[in-house]
Amino acid sequence: MNIICEQNENLLSNRRKDVDSTLRKLGTKFSDRRDKHLGYPYNLDFDPRPISQFGEFLVNNLGDPYVGSHYATEVCDLELEVVDWTMRVWECADPEEYWGTVGASGTEGNLWAIYLARETLDNPILIHSTEAHYSLPKAARILQIEALTCGADRSGAISLDDLSEVIHANRHRSIILALTCGTTMKGAHDDIASCIGVLDQVGIDPSRRFVHVDGALNAMVLPFVDGLPSGIRPSFRHGVDSMSTSGHKMIGTPMPCGVLVVRRDHVRRVASVVSYLRSDDTTLMGSRNGHAVLAIWNRLMRLDIAGFRNSARVCIERAEGFAGALRSAGVPVLLNPWSLTVVFPKPSERLVNEYQLACDGNSAHAVVMPSVKADLIERFVNAYTAEWRCNPQQKVFS
Numbered sequence: 001m002n003i004i005c006e007q008n009e010n011l012l013s014n015r016r017k018d019v020d021s022t023l024r025k026l027g028t029k030f031s032d033r034r035d036k037h038l039g040y041p042y043n044l045d046f047d048p049r050p051i052s053q054f055g056e057f058l059v060n061n062l063g064d065p066y067v068g069s070h071y072a073t074e075v076c077d078l079e080l081e082v083v084d085w086t087m088r089v090w091e092c093a094d095p096e097e098y099w100g101t102v103g104a105s106g107t108e109g110n111l112w113a114i115y116l117a118r119e120t121l122d123n124p125i126l127i128h129s130t131e132a133h134y135s136l137p138k139a140a141r142i143l144q145i146e147a148l149t150c151g152a153d154r155s156g157a158i159s160l161d162d163l164s165e166v167i168h169a170n171r172h173r174s175i176i177l178a179l180t181c182g183t184t185m186k187g188a189h190d191d192i193a194s195c196i197g198v199l200d201q202v203g204i205d206p207s208r209r210f211v212h213v214d215g216a217l218n219a220m221v222l223p224f225v226d227g228l229p230s231g232i233r234p235s236f237r238h239g240v241d242s243m244s245t246s247g248h249k250m251i252g253t254p255m256p257c258g259v260l261v262v263r264r265d266h267v268r269r270v271a272s273v274v275s276y277l278r279s280d281d282t283t284l285m286g287s288r289n290g291h292a293v294l295a296i297w298n299r300l301m302r303l304d305i306a307g308f309r310n311s312a313r314v315c316i317e318r319a320e321g322f323a324g325a326l327r328s329a330g331v332p333v334l335l336n337p338w339s340l341t342v343v344f345p346k347p348s349e350r351l352v353n354e355y356q357l358a359c360d361g362n363s364a365h366a367v368v369m370p371s372v373k374a375d376l377i378e379r380f381v382n383a384y385t386a387e388w389r390c391n392p393q394q395k396v397f398s
């Protein structure tokens, strides 16, 4: 008997003939769209050539990055270099007391951190602000943790008064507090030091709390700027338990990925030895993307601290110029200090599509990543202000 009926077999083999032309068309479309991308915080300014030679290998960092596995085509040693680099940037006092990994994304970092927190604490609740990324309430649903939201101020940062109220009302519980370094929509920075101060004041001691910092957006920006208020610095010195970032945002990789760093005691609790792997089962995914490790490692080692410093400075200046140009046309703009996210009233659908803007209600934003150069900003500002002059939106965005 045929496995596939004749009609389907014909359909499928016709499709096979289209593969090359489909891929060619896709490449043309991508290069066209990449050059006008403004809305998502992706640094598209990377050179894939040094790592493209590994396209012929299945690079799989199976199991725990510190242990490795029997599979030889892996780069766990480079993963540890990435993690060590990140730990130093995030000011881990003694890297030996921390554990880290390169994962699938900022979302995976958040999910895994909240899982480790749940395994550490007794029946905890998760608290995050209304401006936190949607992956945090999602993590709470997946892990069946009760989640409470607390308000944010106009800048998008967590409200300390609200936080104090929510913590006080739950002072008999164990608390997972998820803070954000660079909120998704407004690029705001929660004051980590003050939030931990609130936990202390209410009497939630370190044995009853777990503080995670979601730094997907800006934990690879703020460590490299001058004059930063210490409270918002993404740093383990505040006494946080875990911190994560995305690899495809400020770092700049050709695939989604992320880095997570956690205090090592929290990981020990969940580690179980799996003999099939010859490794510890300490990661969400068993097979892990080694190409992503190569991509992040290549970026960190090449750019180095000086490169990130330079990128952060150039991007902040460009974002300020961008905001200034819109403001001089009478457009209300939000640009938080040390942020690359320029928020303005949502323009027409045409501009939203053309520049791939991310929107929320009646506001939209552009994120000035290193790949967003002056000429792209100028083109967008001209198009936006031309529209604005014909039809100044009455609504002020919220």
Ligand SMILES: *Cc1c(COP(=O)(O)O)cnc(C)c1O
Pocket: 104, 105, 106, 107, 108, 133, 135, 180, 181, 182, 183, 184, 214, 215, 216, 217, 245, 246, 247, 256, 257, 258
């Ligand atoms: C982008 C982002 C995430 C999610 O990261 P992914 O790598 O896209 O999964 C989480 N939190 C914040 C604040 C983000 O900006």
